[in-house]
Amino acid sequence: xxxxxxxxxxxxxxxxxxxxxxxxxxxxxxxxxxxxxxxxxxxxxxxxxxxxxxxxxxxxxxxxxxxxxxxxxxxxxxxxxxxxxxxxxxxxxxxxxxxxxxxxxxx
Amino acid sequence: xxxxxxxxxxxxxxxxxxxxxxxxxxxxxxxxxxxxxxxxxxxxxxxxxxxxxxxxxxxxxxxxxxxxxxxxxxxxxxxxxxxxxxxxxxxxxxxxxxxxxxxxxxxxxxxxxxxxxxxxxxxxxxxxxxxxxxxxxxxxxxxxxxxxxxxxxxxxxxxxxx
Numbered sequence: 001x002x003x004x005x006x007x008x009x010x011x012x013x014x015x016x017x018x019x020x021x022x023x024x025x026x027x028x029x030x031x032x033x034x035x036x037x038x039x040x041x042x043x044x045x046x047x048x049x050x051x052x053x054x055x056x057x058x059x060x061x062x063x064x065x066x067x068x069x070x071x072x073x074x075x076x077x078x079x080x081x082x083x084x085x086x087x088x089x090x091x092x093x094x095x096x097x098x099x100x101x102x103x104x105x106x107x
Numbered sequence: 108x109x110x111x112x113x114x115x116x117x118x119x120x121x122x123x124x125x126x127x128x129x130x131x132x133x134x135x136x137x138x139x140x141x142x143x144x145x146x147x148x149x150x151x152x153x154x155x156x157x158x159x160x161x162x163x164x165x166x167x168x169x170x171x172x173x174x175x176x177x178x179x180x181x182x183x184x185x186x187x188x189x190x191x192x193x194x195x196x197x198x199x200x201x202x203x204x205x206x207x208x209x210x211x212x213x214x215x216x217x218x219x220x221x222x223x224x225x226x227x228x229x230x231x232x233x234x235x236x237x238x239x240x241x242x243x244x245x246x247x248x249x250x251x252x253x254x255x256x257x258x259x260x261x262x263x264x265x266x267x268x269x
Binding site: 082 | 110111112113114116118119125127129130131135136138139145148149150152228237238241244245246247
């Protein structure tokens with residue numbers, strides 16, 4: 001798998017997470033986003049590229065400027081990725097509870 | 108429906124916490140983890156049967172179990188060493204999958220009594236890296252996706268499940 005396209009790799013980077021927080025409230029240009037970081041502009045561009053490639057960011061051309069904004073659909077996917085793990089443990093523990101209730105009455 | 112089990116996994120950290128409250132006295136909650144035949148029952152599921160192969164419930168004792176499907180294929184196996192085994196209180200152990208793909212992790216399991224018939228289990232797992240933790244968290248997610256796919260093809264038998 002191309003790591004750059006893996007959303008979980010994408011959000012593992014603190015700068016990229018900060019970018020997502022920034023554009024969550026409003027669409028911003030690359031320049032406006034970069035102004036919030038001390039890192040070099042090309043570095044920020046690279047982060048924007050990675051976030052766009054894995055569809056966490058959407059961009060829209062307005063005149064000469066490109067505005068970046070959050071793709072809420074993809075963010076939801078990330079928020080949900082832990083759910084099957086939680087469900088697996090919940091099923092397991094529900095079964096534990098049932099097994100032990102039966103064990104208790106059987107004694 | 109609200110799940111009773113909570114999973115806390117902070118971004119970028121090499122640890123996770125699972126908590127759950129049970130309608131069971133703490134003694135029974137602990138017994139479920141201390142008696143191999145009971146552990147086998149609640150760790151088995153519709154895709155496979157869990158069998159405890161080794162269970163030395165004491166400091167520095169070893170443990171091993173695996174889950175096999177109806178045809179006898181091993182779906183999942185794990186092993187490790189107990190570092191603490193204190194009845195109705197705590198189990199500290201290492202946990203490693205048999206295929207070693209995910210490196211070893213350290214687990215602190217705490218058993219608490221909330222009342223005569225309620226108890227709480229907290230599992231604090233520590234991984235070698237945040238990446239390895241995320242890989243493990245994603246396993247059931249990935250499994251769920253392939254399950255949906257395979258149900259269409261009606262071949263469920265040879266999938267892996269933790």
